[in-house]
Amino acid sequence: MKTLWILPDQLSPTNAALALGVRRSDRVLLIESRSQGHFLRYHKKRLTLVFAAMRHFAETLRQEGWQVDYYPFEDTPDYAAGLKNHLAQFPGTRIFLAEPNDWPTTEVVRKLSSKFPLEAVPTVQFLLPRADFAQWASGKKHLVMENHYRRMRERTGYLMRDGQPEGGQWNLDHENRKTFRDWTKDGRPAPPPRQVFPPDALTREVMTAVVQEFSDHPGATDGFDYPVTRADALAALDDFVTYRLGRFGDYEDLIVEGQPSFFHSVLTPPLNLGLITPAECVETSIAAYRSGKVPLNSVEGFVRQIIGWREFINGVYWQRMPDYLEVNELGATRQLPDFFYTGKTDLRCLSETIRQVLDTGYNHHIQRLMVLGNFLLLTGIRPSEALRWFLEMYVDAWDWVMAANVLGMVLHADGGYMATKPYAAGSGYISKMSNHCENCRYKPSVKTGPEACPFNYLYWNFFDRHEARFEKNPRVAMPIRTWQKKSPTEQKAVRESAETFLNSLG
Numbered sequence: 287m288k289t290l291w292i293l294p295d296q297l298s299p300t301n302a303a304l305a306l307g308v309r310r311s312d313r314v315l316l317i318e319s320r321s322q323g324h325f326l327r328y329h330k331k332r333l334t335l336v337f338a339a340m341r342h343f344a345e346t347l348r349q350e351g352w353q354v355d356y357y358p359f360e361d362t363p364d365y366a367a368g369l370k371n372h373l374a375q376f377p378g379t380r381i382f383l384a385e386p387n388d389w390p391t392t393e394v395v396r397k398l399s400s401k402f403p404l405e406a407v408p409t410v411q412f413l414l415p416r417a418d419f420a421q422w423a424s425g426k427k428h429l430v431m432e433n434h435y436r437r438m439r440e441r442t443g444y445l446m447r448d449g450q451p452e453g454g455q456w457n458l459d460h461e462n463r464k465t466f467r468d469w470t471k472d473g474r475p476a477p478p479p480r481q482v483f484p485p486d487a488l489t490r491e492v493m494t495a496v497v498q499e500f501s502d503h504p505g506a507t508d509g510f511d512y513p514v515t516r517a518d519a520l521a522a523l524d525d526f527v528t529y530r531l532g533r534f535g536d537y538e539d540l541i542v543e544g545q546p547s548f549f550h551s552v553l554t555p556p557l558n559l560g561l562i563t564p565a566e567c568v569e570t571s572i573a574a575y576r577s578g579k580v581p582l583n584s585v586e587g588f589v590r591q592i593i594g595w596r597e598f599i600n601g602v603y604w605q606r607m608p609d610y611l612e613v614n615e616l617g618a619t620r621q622l623p624d625f626f627y628t629g630k631t632d633l634r635c636l637s638e639t640i641r642q643v644l645d646t647g648y649n650h651h652i653q654r655l656m657v658l659g660n661f662l663l664l665t666g667i668r669p670s671e672a673l674r675w676f677l678e679m680y681v682d683a684w685d686w687v688m689a690a691n692v693l694g695m696v697l698h699a700d701g702g703y704m705a706t707k708p709y710a711a712g713s714g715y716i717s718k719m720s721n722h723c724e725n726c727r728y729k730p731s732v733k734t735g736p737e738a739c740p741f742n743y744l745y746w747n748f749f750d751r752h753e754a755r756f757e758k759n760p761r762v763a764m765p766i767r768t769w770q771k772k773s774p775t776e777q778k779a780v781r782e783s784a785e786t787f788l789n790s791l792g
Contacts, residue, residue: 287379288307288312288379288380288381289314289315289372289379290303290304290306290307290312290313290314290315290381290382290383291317291382291383291404292304292314292315292316292343292383293384293386293387293391294316294318294322294336294339294340295336295559295560295684296384296387296409296411296559296560297339297560297561298411298560298561298563299516300411300563301560302384302407302409302410302411303382303384306382306407307352309350309351310352310353312352312353313352313353313354313355313376313379314344314347314352314353314354314355315354315356315368315369315372316354316355317357317362317365317368317369318337318340318357318358318362319359319362319364319368320360320362320363320364321363322364322365323359323499323500324500325390326674326678327502327678328503328677328678329503329504329505329644329647329678329679329680329681330496330497330503330504330505331506331507331512331646331647331681332505332647332678332681332683333500333503334489334492334493334496334507334510335510335512335514335555335559335647335681336559337358337492337495338489338492339515339556339559339561341356341488342489342514342515343516343561344356345488346515346516355375357371357372359495359499360495360499369381369398369401369402370402373402373403380403381402381404381405382404382405382406382407383395383406384406384407384408384409384411385406385407385408385409386406387409387411387684387686388686389607389685389686390685391685411560411563412564412597412600413438413442413565414438414597414600414601416601416604419434419597419601419604419605420601420605422434422437422601423601423602423605428704429598429602429703431594431595431598431704432456432457432594434594434597435456435457435590435594435598436451436456438593438597439451439456439593442568442593444568444569444572444589445572445585445589452582452586453582457586457590458582458583458586459590461535461583462536462539462583462587464536464537464539464540465540465719466540466541466542466718466719466720469537469540472536475533477529477537477547477548477549478529478530480522480525480526480530480547481521481522481525482511483511483512483513483518483521485510485511489510489514493510503678504627504678504679505644505645505647506645509646512552512556512681513555513556513561514561515561516556516561516562518556518561519553519557519561519562520562520566522551522552522553523553523562523566523567523570524570526551526552526553527570528574530549530550531549531571531584531585531588532580532584533549533584534549534551534584534587534588535581535583535584535585535586535588536549536583536584538587538650539652539719540652540719540720541650541657541719541721542720542721543638543720543721543725546642546646546648546649546650547648547650550650550651554682555681557682558682558687564593564596567588567592568588568589568592568593591651598690598704599687599690599694599695599704602694602703602704603685603686603690604686606700606703607689610690610693611673611693613693613699613700613701614668614670614699615699615700615701616666616699616755617666618666618667618668618697618699619666619668620665620666620667620668620788620791621667621671622667622671622674623791624792625637625640626675628640628644632727632728633661633726633739633740634722634723634725634726634727634728635716635722635723635726636657636658636661638722640658643679643680647679647680647681648680648681654691654696655695655696655709656716656719657716659692659696660709660711660715660741661741662697663708663709663748664710664744664745664747664748665788665791666788667697669697669699672692672696672697673688673692673693676688676691676692702759706759707759707761708748708752708756708762710745710748710749710765712741712745712746713728713730713739716730716741717730723739726739730742733779733780734776734779734782734783735779735783738783740787743780743783743787744784745765746765746772746777746780746784747780747781749765749769750769750777750780750781753766753769753770
């Protein structure tokens, strides 16, 4: 008899360990670790998602004929306790698991292996094996996602015809940058609401247990509506492709108050748990394009997020861990402001974005990068604190997801290893891509002083602080030259406004 241990973020029918087993003769093991739930102050909706998905996965396996041993967090302090109990019932069993998806769990499993008969097999949860990415990245001082993305297109054949990219271009990003004004001119087409999945009895049990055990964690379980089964995840994929993918490309960078998901898929919660696969997401969207239901710019943008960006950040993570968690090339030392846990700030874009994630555990990628991330970058928040917050707050957050996204993309803390420029912006970007500014007490047209949007002077203050580092970077040479051409009076006003605001953060 073999035991097949399924980790919390590997709830996939193609799990590499599950593939080793035989139904009705081998056993499947799932362990909810209470200590892992308390490792950080995870959002209650994230904990609900993970534990509810695990319990539903166990039920599905039982229905398929598997013998499942399950240890809920209410009775299980940690993985070691679950393994000990399991081996007491089934002495001599060999325990197989797919290699963990992140470094902390890898270290936990390594330590457990000295006490328990564990054997890890390579994961198949990603399209690109880690060794393949490592070979491609070897010796490179800087990685370029676009190069990786084109390589993935050629490797998989996705959106390719006769060895060439569909439509003659690799990247249609230039078509996917419609602004809020464009959306208004287009008649403000409202996205159909995403399909929601009200909690069933099993999920409600989890919600009650989460509130009792994790009462001091942020967020609430009320309103939980994410898919927690494979069937629901596939339904969510079909709902996105049918009703929102067609406009996704045009409006993927837009932020509209009252539209938390807008035309986005919101598929990363079940995707990062393994309930659906990257191939299923990509192939379903391409099939819709081939049948003429969605335009090329939308499907290319979505495919790029999956086989380009998602696979890229996973590769970067394994290429640079464990030292990657310590990077801080810009020397950022400021503490995270308290309002990141309350949303109580006069900056409308920040307050709306933070309140949304407190309520739902979700923001789309532009909110994360160009509102939250931009603020964290410009104000010099310590990378470890920013990373902790992202890991705590998002329902789709896992260590491999957030490390490279936050440290590399958002904060440029790795010195440009995975992003060729810092993603810094003044108020112009937010006012162009959202309707936040019209309801804000600050004025994006004012550059310095108490009425000015803080993003304006923080932007110039950022390049003032890091002028020497970035003046030879061609992608940010223009703002550096613009700063250098400002008069001493203008520069003084920027520095004074920035100092006043930064001091107000505590």
